[in-house]
Amino acid sequence: MRFDEIIGNEKTKEELKRSLEEDKVSHSYMFIGIEGIGKQLIAKAFAQMILCTNETEKGCDKCKSCIEFQSQNHPDFLYIEPDGNSIKIEQIRYLQRKIQEKPIISNKKVYIVNDADKMTKEAQNCLLKTLEEPPEYSIIILIGSNENAFLNTIKSRCMKLTFQPIAPEEIKQYMEKTYGMNNINENMLEAFQGSIGKAIALKDKKEEYENIEKMIEKLDKTDMTELIGLGSALYQSKEEINDILEYMNIVLLKMTKENVKYANCIDIVENTKKRLHQNANYDMCIDNMIFNMWEEVN
Numbered sequence: 001m002r003f004d005e006i007i008g009n010e011k012t013k014e015e016l017k018r019s020l021e022e023d024k025v026s027h028s029y030m031f032i033g034i035e036g037i038g039k040q041l042i043a044k045a046f047a048q049m050i051l052c053t054n055e056t057e058k059g060c061d062k063c064k065s066c067i068e069f070q071s072q073n074h075p076d077f078l079y080i081e082p083d084g085n086s087i088k089i090e091q092i093r094y095l096q097r098k099i100q101e102k103p104i105i106s107n108k109k110v111y112i113v114n115d116a117d118k119m120t121k122e123a124q125n126c127l128l129k130t131l132e133e134p135p136e137y138s139i140i141i142l143i144g145s146n147e148n149a150f151l152n153t154i155k156s157r158c159m160k161l162t163f164q165p166i167a168p169e170e171i172k173q174y175m176e177k178t179y180g181m182n183n184i185n186e187n188m189l190e191a192f193q194g195s196i197g198k199a200i201a202l203k204d205k206k207e208e209y210e211n212i213e214k215m216i217e218k219l220d221k222t223d224m225t226e227l228i229g230l231g232s233a234l235y236q237s238k239e240e241i242n243d244i245l246e247y248m249n250i251v252l253l254k255m256t257k258e259n260v261k262y263a264n265c266i267d268i269v270e271n272t273k274k275r276l277h278q279n280a281n282y283d284m285c286i287d288n289m290i291f292n293m294w295e296e297v298n
Helices: 010-021 039-051 064-070 089-099 121-132 168-179 186-192 196-217 224-230 232-236 238-258 260-277 282-297
Strands: 028-032 077-080 109-113 138-144 159-162
Touching (some): 010 159, 028 039, 039 077, 039 109, 039 138, 077 089, 089 121, 168 186, 168 196, 196 224, 224 282, 232 238, 232 282, 260 282
Parallel strands (some): 028 138, 028 159
16 A cells, blocks of 8 residues: 555655655654554555655565565565553564564665564563664564653664544545445534544444434433334443444534533543443443433433
8 A cells, every 4th residue: 555545644755755865764663542543554565665665766565575565465564453452572582583583675674563562571671672673674674552651771772653543534434435334423422532543443333423422412302212222222332332422422512512511421431431431230220320321311
């Protein structure tokens, strides 16, 4: 995938492209930003450009290096991601062994560590040795959403690039063009939080979210039976409940601007979050939330 096929973060893409043109590519990068805004796509596109052997068009898609890269079989490229919940020291030791081998097809070798903020402390300390004295042909790209999870010694040895959320209008156009997702309202766009990844994850939940919105709008207009029916997604989506509760707060905040009586409902949602984190009975938490919100506005 080329840079021009990736939405958003134009300045970052231009900076990376210029560093390649001016032969000023850093030995180590840290790509920081929320999930789903293209960090991984841009890292891979940049890696292909670095490894490309075409002198006039980097990332040409035609040379042996690009073909091997796209087939995920490039001997000078290594992609590491968490093994379970973390990136372990054994994975970093494997990187260190591979990085000592000289390039085979390209003049460089590129190593991407995705979700690098999930490296254990031991893994980070192990990687530090390589970042301090990297082979001249190596480029390491660390991708993460939580900068605070990295040791200061790691951060000080990487060029940090901060990725920005994608503009709502760009997300809207992308979702309409790619997935035929039309009539996306402002509340859903806000729920995407500037993340294409989140928009894709929620694209099949549009009807459920619209029913949640209707439930909130009818809090002071109907009885509990109808409210529970409209809020059925709350009971059926245990795995995505945090996203749904966040969406409820987005809707409630806008309604509070028109009528202050909805302000306390936000506190009720936040209290529900806390109770769920404390492993309280799930259905009972949802029942209490809907009832307490209904009681608050009536």
